[in-house]
Amino acid sequence: MSTASAGGGRVVVVTGGTRGIGLGLAGELLQRGCRVVVCGRSSAAVDTAVAALAEHGADRVTGLPADVTDRESLQKLWDHATQTFGRVDVWINNAGISAPRRSMTEVSADVADDVVRTNLVGAMNGCAVALAGLREQAGGGWVWNMEGFGSNGQIQPGMAIYGASKRGVTYLTEALVKEAKGSDVRVGFLSPGIVATDLLLADYDGQPEAFEKARKIFNILGDRVETVTPWLADRLLAATKNGTRVAWLTGPKAMRRFMAASFRSRDIFSDAEAKV
Incomplete structure (x- = not known):
């Protein structure tokens, strides 16, 4: 199957699809023949x-401003998708923000509330919104939720708010x-690992020394959006089983990277960093 036909014309909604992983994922889905x-x-x-994104097919991409903390706003996004393309096959809850990597007592209540409400x-x-809509249409479809640090039990100082939300x-x-068991609707987990995005950099806003200490680990375990x-x-387009987890940075992969770290140099924050 060619890359262009892999999506089979499926309609995919990506929340938070205007930057970072969401934007990159939207572009890749368009290249695989999806409508996004x-x-x-x-x-x-x-x-x-x-x-x-229009460079991948202007007639196959559209967008709408939406506030994910407002269910009515996301209902309008669903309605926009179905009115434009006739249905929704895949809904990806990607929108997310982070809090500064600081002690919880140093993070304002407004910031903490925004992180939990968004994520x-x-x-x-x-x-x-997506489950209700998918249940009403023939053939059902997929909902994917984006995991992050804390999802699998990781714990670090300064990550209490973001980790708890994930x-x-x-x-x-x-x-x-x-x-969803026994229905035409399937739900899955997306786990991108450590990715060099503005979200990651924002964690260390105003903390250049802390970032430099963390940078070594990021360059071992992390990757770029592309x-x-x-x-x-x-993998999300190929998935067929309810409950599928699509995880990029697995335990064995992390171990191999640590073992090879002394033999290679990587900088995921540089445009010159080579793909792995």
């Missing part, structure tokens, strides 16, 4: 993303896998 709908927080961000409540809202997303997904998103796109 993206959302972002502002009209300007959506317009910029759609214009960039966890946003995923809940997306799941509620642990919640994993529980949510596990519960919905059980709820390295990870083609792999994610291929």
Whole structure:
């Protein structure tokens, strides 16, 4: 099967699809023949993303500003997708933000609330809208939730808020896998690993020394958006089993990278970094 035909014309909604992993994933899905709908927080961000993605097929991409913390806003995104392309086959809850990597007492209540509402409540809202819509259409479809640090039990100082939100997303997904059992709707986990995005850099905003200490580990275990998103796109489109986990950075892969670290030099924050 060619890359262009891999998507089979499926309609995919990507929340937070205007930057980072979401934008990269949207582009890869378009290259695989999908029709793609993206959302972002502002009209300007959506317009910029759609214009960039149009190189892969202007008639197969559209977007709408949406606030994932507002279920009605995501319902409008669903309606926009179905009115434009006739149905939705895949819904990806990708939208997410992070908090500064600091002690919880140093993070304001407003920032903490924004992280939890975007990452966890946003995923809940997306799941509620997508599951309801998918159950009503012939053939059902897929909902994928994006995991992150904390999803699999990782714990680090300074990551309490973000990690708790992502642990919640994993529980949510596990519960919905059980709820979808025996139906035409399937639910899956997407785990991109450590990816060099503005989200990762924002974790260390105002903490250059802390970032330099973490950079060595990031360069061993991390990757760039253009390295990870083609792999994610291929596997989510090929998935058939409810409860599938598509995970880029597995335990064995991490171990191999640590073992090879002294023999190779990588910089995922440089445009010159080679793909792996």
